[in-house]
Amino acid sequence: MRILAIESSCDETAVAILSGQGDVLTLESSLVRSQIDIHQAYGGVVPEVAAREHLAYLFPMITQALVEAKVSADDLDAIAVTAGPGLAPALRVGVEAAKALAWAWHKPLVPVCHLEGHIYASWLETITPPQFPALALIVSGGHTELVLMRGHGSFERLGETIDDAAGEAFDKVAKMLGLPYPGGPQVEQLAKQGDATAFDFPRAMLDKPNLDFSFAGLKTSVLYKLRANEESLNDAKFRSDIAASFQEAVIDVLIKKTARAIAEYSPKSIILAGGVAANLSLRTNLQALGVTHNVDVHVPPFAYALDNAAMIAVAGYYRALAQNFVSPLTLSANPNLDIV
Amino acid sequence: MITHNAAETQAIAADLARTLHGGEVIALIGDLGAGKTTFVQGLALALGVTDRVKSPTFSVMNEYRVPDRARPGHGVVINSIKRLIHVDLYRLQTDAELSALSLADERRADTILLIEWPNAVSVDLAPDITVTIEHQGEDEREITIATK
Numbered sequence: 001m002r003i004l005a006i007e008s009s010c011d012e013t014a015v016a017i018l019s020g021q022g023d024v025l026t027l028e029s030s031l032v033r034s035q036i037d038i039h040q041a042y043g044g045v046v047p048e049v050a051a052r053e054h055l056a057y058l059f060p061m062i063t064q065a066l067v068e069a070k071v072s073a074d075d076l077d078a079i080a081v082t083a084g085p086g087l088a089p090a091l092r093v094g095v096e097a098a099k100a101l102a103w104a105w106h107k108p109l110v111p112v113c114h115l116e117g118h119i120y121a122s123w124l125e126t127i128t129p130p131q132f133p134a135l136a137l138i139v140s141g142g143h144t145e146l147v148l149m150r151g152h153g154s155f156e157r158l159g160e161t162i163d164d165a166a167g168e169a170f171d172k173v174a175k176m177l178g179l180p181y182p183g184g185p186q187v188e189q190l191a192k193q194g195d196a197t198a199f200d201f202p203r204a205m206l207d208k209p210n211l212d213f214s215f216a217g218l219k220t221s222v223l224y225k226l227r228a229n230e231e232s233l234n235d236a237k238f239r240s241d242i243a244a245s246f247q248e249a250v251i252d253v254l255i256k257k258t259a260r261a262i263a264e265y266s267p268k269s270i271i272l273a274g275g276v277a278a279n280l281s282l283r284t285n286l287q288a289l290g291v292t293h294n295v296d297v298h299v300p301p302f303a304y305a306l307d308n309a310a311m312i313a314v315a316g317y318y319r320a321l322a323q324n325f326v327s328p329l330t331l332s333a334n335p336n337l338d339i340v
Numbered sequence: 341m342i343t344h345n346a347a348e349t350q351a352i353a354a355d356l357a358r359t360l361h362g363g364e365v366i367a368l369i370g371d372l373g374a375g376k377t378t379f380v381q382g383l384a385l386a387l388g389v390t391d392r393v394k395s396p397t398f399s400v401m402n403e404y405r406v407p408d409r410a411r412p413g414h415g416v417v418i419n420s421i422k423r424l425i426h427v428d429l430y431r432l433q434t435d436a437e438l439s440a441l442s443l444a445d446e447r448r449a450d451t452i453l454l455i456e457w458p459n460a461v462s463v464d465l466a467p468d469i470t471v472t473i474e475h476q477g478e479d480e481r482e483i484t485i486a487t488k
């Protein structure tokens with residue numbers, strides 16, 4: 001089975017072609033056109049710009065992907081597309097394009113949840129994919145969730161953030177430190193030189209028995225620490241210490257809640273997913289947790305941690321095997337689409 | 341009014357919820373971490389919204405259904421309100437970007453429209469109510485509610 005996948009839920013316009021035979025997956029093309037440069041100039045991800053840019057890139061990218069994969073439309077068996085969650089105007093571009101192609105080429109259409117796609121990134125470039133049940137920790141600018149995956153297409157949310165996402169906290173702390181968007185990676189860079197024990201920032205929700213997260217209080221706590229030390233705002237050591245202590249607080253909570261979920265659900269694998277999976281310190285800590293609990297940890301290949309269509313293609317492939325098709329006439333983008 | 345914790349801020353939001361009829365646009369003004377989202381959480385709960393109200397900074401716009409019957413004990417029986425739309429314009433930089441959201445279309449008699457960071461761009465929806473939250477200390481906030 002060969003799948004063409006389209007992703008346009010936020011910053012990136014992406015197209016991929018993947019073929020599968022049972023559990024053997026071959027990625028034949030994966031193209032990502034990032035709008036981050038445009039957004040950097042604007043200081044944020046902006047729906048209107050995102051939609052316009054997605055539209056301009058999408059069709060030439062589909063043509064290029066077919067050329068790279070050395071196939072034609074006739075060789076495709078299904079079309080997969082991210083149906084949500086995401087920014088409505090951006091999502092709509094991909095969904096409408098996928099619907100038009102499915103209709104014109106008479107191909108079955110598979111809607112994919114963006115979060116499910118992030119989880120499936122761990123099926124790329126590996127000969128030992130995750131085993132079920134798998135526990136996924138999804139950490140990005142818009143999401144912080146623990147999801148139990150019992151099998152292909154079977155997901156249960158165990159917990160999530162009740163306010164800000166972890167990636168959002170990184171971006172807002174970056175903003176408080178006067179760093180440009182998207183600030184998460186710069187906060188990580190700063191943290192490398194800092195002392196993570198310099199400031200004792202709060203670890204919210206650890207006293208609660210559930211698997212939910214909260215990062216709004218941490219954001220406010222960092223703000224007050226900066227306000228109380230205005231004279232040090234340009235001091236390199238102070239800034240690194242703030243970044244390191246903040247990052248430590250985020251990772252500490254993520255790891256402890258994941259540990260709790262491992263104890264409760266005894267997964268065979270742990271999957272790290274989402275843009276914050278690029279954070280090296282989070283990766284290292286999660287690997288160590290896996291060693292402690294004797295569970296294998298799957299971290300997406302670097303190229304597929306951020307938004308891409310290859311991961312949507314894998315998710316779409318397994319959904320297509322299960323015949324989870326929808327009519328091009330009824331599918332519409334759903335900004336609030338849930339993983340389950 | 342001065343509040344000393346998030347719960348007190350949410351109680352003020354609940355009081356405001358009891359005065360709403362539907363169709364109101366509410367602007368929320370305040371710095372990072374002031375408590376705008378916290379305020380909306382209190383207001384939504386009082387209206388009977390059962391979904392979790394999370395920060396809309398990344399998603400820009402979240403929509404919640406208001407059930408027909410209000411939560412017992414909250415004293416709100418306003419069945420004319422069917423939806424709550426929670427918008428955050430923090431990441432928007434130019435007026436043109438706003439047009440894609442079609443906010444004016446969302447202003448309906450059965451909807452409460454709450455907007456964080458309304459000053460990020462010039463919203464052409466005049467708010468009916470402006471809630472201003474100012475940092476006074478780590479857990480203290482001064483809240484001012486102005487009605488048009």
Ligand SMILES: Nc1ncnc2c1ncn2[C@@H]1O[C@H](COP(=O)(O)OP(=O)(O)OP(=O)(O)O)[C@@H](O)[C@H]1O
Nearest residue numbers: 216217343345346349372373374375376377378479
């Ligand atoms: N008196 C108070 N009123 C409201 N929030 C308070 C108060 N005291 C402490 N807090 C805390 O401050 C934080 C406010 O964060 P919140 O995300 O609601 O702010 P916000 O104004 O929406 O920020 P942003 O600009 O990032 O969207 C919460 O963690 C809340 O618990």
Ligand SMILES: [Mg+2]
Nearest residue numbers: 376377395456
């Ligand atoms: Mg907010």
